[in-house]
Amino acid sequence: MTGAELFEINIGVYAAGKNLVRLAADFSLLLEERDLPSQLSVARSEGDFYADLAGQWRTENPGADPGTRELHEIRVGVYTSREDMDALRAELIRLLCPDAEHDTPCPVPWASGYIDAGVGEDGVPDPDQSGYLGDEYGHLVPS
Secondary structure (H helix, E strand, O other): OOOOEEEEEEEEEEEOHHHHHHHHHHHHHHHHHHOOOEEEEEEEOOOOOOHHHHHHHHHHOOOOOOOOOEEEEEEEEEEEOHHHHHHHHHHHHHHHOOOOOOOOOOOOOEEEEEEOOOOOOOOOOOHHHHHHHHHHHHHHOOO
């Protein structure tokens, strides 16, 4: 695959277990359909990166009990071109929010980002990000 590189798509969600399981299954199905070298993992989100999602839910559901909702990060490692990664990321987001123009809050608050090799102005990849991506997803690169 010409122009392919490693990426990690990060999608933070504030979700209860059943919604998280459904999202992970939907993401897995989409990845199978795309037939790209990929790896999906789900982890509890530590730190403050997605903390605003819980606050967003409380603002949109005043007085409601959040139940078993917790902050999680769904990580999708993928070996593909930047263009295909952007398209895949958009498709994954549509699974969370099918209508980007809707007037009501999303049932599952979310945020998205990605990690790439972080090529600087000198054209050299950031060694920390490249090392992380290689350690986590190097097995996705065809030999």
